[in-house]
Amino acid sequence: MAELAVAVRDPSALPGGDPVLNDMTIQVATVNGSGSQSANTVLLRTIFQMGVPVSGKNLFPSNIAGLPTWYSVRASKDGYLARKKEVDLLVAMNAETAREDVAQVRPGGAVVYDAPLGLAQLRGDLAFYPVPFDKLVGSITGDAKLKKLLRNMAYVGVLARLLELEMAEVERAIHKQFGKKAKALELNLAAAHAGFEGAAALQKRDPYLIRRMDATRGKVIVDGNSAAALGALFAGVTLVTWYPITPSSSLVETLIGYLRKYRIGPDGKATFAVVQAEDELAAIGMVIGAGWAGARAMTATAGPGISLMAEFAGLGYFAEVPAVVFDVQRVGPSTGLPTRTSQGDVLSTAFLSHGDTQHILLFPATVEECFSMAVEAFDLAEGFQTPVFVLSDLDLGMNNWMSDPFSYPEQPIRRGKVLSKEDLDRLGEFARYKDVDGDGVTYRTLPGTDHPAAAYFTRGTGHDEHARYSERAEDWEGNLERLARKMDGARSAVPAPIAAGKGARLGVLAYGTSHHAIVEARDELRRERGIETDYLRVRAFPFAREVHAFFESHERVYVVEQNRDGQLAALLKLDLAPELAARVRSIAHITGLPLDARSVTEELAMMEGR
């Protein structure tokens, strides 16, 4: 714990203490709907533009306006992107939560607060900075509504003064945010400056400073939903259906924007169709219909929608129809915490539907993977003629992440085993479900293929190789075994796991956004507890062979995930030989907040008895 135990300093002694550079969490507490989002983005971008690795997390309520909301910005010279539990610097703008917010700040931290809240007496171990925000923005506008908005940009100015952010970068970020909206631009610039000037009188009594680095050059900032939308755009998606649900809506909304911009020809013809369906049953139904007819079709949803899609998911699996479904996971069961993040749909989606159903799942951990896996999902869906679920989550989908720019897909689009009229002429026969190549993946034809032998009858009922109705035991068993073989083949076609470490006894296995906490937790474990770990980040289900090998070469494997029951751990136990399954150790938690490293470090160390 040595490194983390921050001495409780006498506030009066702070100015003399060592500065803490480029390593802090700033938490902004506001009220939902007060327009703080732009200010927070400007704060994030300013730090990013100063070359300092940064991540931002929006913790918002399921509400349009009025409930408390928090935004945390973490600057990390070491490049850690996970949420950090400890708050170093609080911006308290919400009277309702102010007391609780102040209690969260770590000893030695600082609080910028709206002066009328009068928080300074709450704690003796923090630096308090009262700022009269209303007065500061009062000189910019008389409009009460605008004032409320501008208060937010004013705290960016205050922070710029306290943290020594470069005002030129603040201005650049404001320009980026408000672009061509001249009036908004002017007002926000004024508000930031008012904050900056207003804070000149404050005497700096905390150690936190941002200093220019060079760790973000060439990088982009983007949220996972936009990244997935871009992936779908470049995958050549042609049918998009959806039924709005947080946190997936912005994926489709962004995609619609891109499609309109880049996929409408000079003749005004669109190379895509978007349908806002009547519900998720219809959304997936349309995708299945379109996939059957040969389109690259997708939908995006979250837990409740996934539940509704169950029957179609089974049909897609059994009738062997390509489909791509993005599940931006939120907290369930039921409506749960609709604006909070989780990895709670893993187990149910792996087997979504009744009977012996199994699906391909992809687990993006970064925005870059939201992009690349979106592209891959379509190739896999068409390659294996089956629904593919991309399990993102709210933290990845809706928060802004720093990333290397995405690479243009080098592989041409792969449409899978589709027979044309010419193929049929040559072959002379066609049996839809006959395993010609021995890989379990059979040939299909598309409706409209101009050949008398092209047609087949797609059904959810038992069928033989010719897609004819059959209740014969051999047909049923043979078909199901072939489907299992097909899924087995997918193990080596899905994104392979990524390994890190150099031959430790202990393994850590994680997937999706838990990754970011693991990266940091492994460093903490090594540094603070002397525990060395190897790490395997699983990127897809069915599991690649490397996953088995990882268990073979480690005494114990800690499977870390953001749900209650250890869903991926359960999936692994189903897949592993019993002696390897016994090596699974589950670290599973769900609070609705993105996973932090400290929780993993402590639990793992405890389980190791260290």
Place this chain on the structure above:
Amino acid sequence: MASAPPATPRTNRIGLSVLDYRGLKTTLCAGCGHNAISERIVEAMFEMGVRPERVAKFSGIGCSSKSPAYFLSRSHSFNALHGRMPSVATGALLANRTLIGLGVSGDGDTASIGIGQFVHLMRRNLPIIYIIEDNGVYGLTKGQFSATADLGSTLKTGIVNELLPIDTCALAIQLGATFVGRSFSGDKKQLHAMLQAAIAHRGTVMLDIISPCVTFNDHEGSTKSYAYVKEHDEPLQELSFVPSFEDISVEYAPGTTVDVALHDGSRLRLRKLEEGYDPREKVVAVRRLMEAHAQSEVLTGVLYVDTSAESFVDRLHLPDRPLATLPQEAVRPPRAVLDEVMEALR
């Protein structure tokens, strides 16, 4: 006079014989209305000279939804989920707008479990022929009432239906379908002409075809039995269909006939049997349907037709070529686009 279907020639205008439109042997009960409808579909497709490979068949779950296996074996078919055929058909027909979509559903499949998808399909005016083979019961699950069962109709067990029926035609008209008709599986002539017109129409065609279930709902006391429908059938018009490729001009006394020009150049002639009924007027159509219910009439004929409304594929500005088979150049933007987007995110 409107002519009976012409004697079937050996081959049609694209050189196919009626056998090329057949399906597998039916496994439905002998005498089931659904079988007769399958036969009418075969005839209509044959006579219209539709290339079977251009047709995509869709259905939900039920005896009725099995029937696509019993016609047009040379057409692709998708037997989907109970009540969810509309979404599957929508996706497929958007993926390939050049297909002729033919959906077959049941009254249970449409009016109960599938009512949500049904009403939204009607709203979109997607080009499709949507047929409800309406027997007032769930045939496949052995005869429970469906939501189109009439008030007071009885099951074999004596159970009386105490709820008002959903009139799928009235719904379809109100919601935006552009060709709505009701017919009877036993009325060869009317159904034949109606199906031909349906093939010629571009937009959502909704046909509610009373199709008695001989096993579970053909008894005394049922309002969907052969006997009841024959007795209460109230045809609005006498239908005759003149395909685009036939040039027959017959003169009618003014005011006796509504002549509808369909999208492919063919004509639907409706000789009025009822004074003042114009199938181009929504309000009249819905009112007349309500009256028919009050009078226990089975009102048949073309209830509503609108050949001017924009279809779903038009509104989406789809290219002529199917989305499904657009080449990579058309659907994957060039490298420069990604560079541009990345630059904006810096």
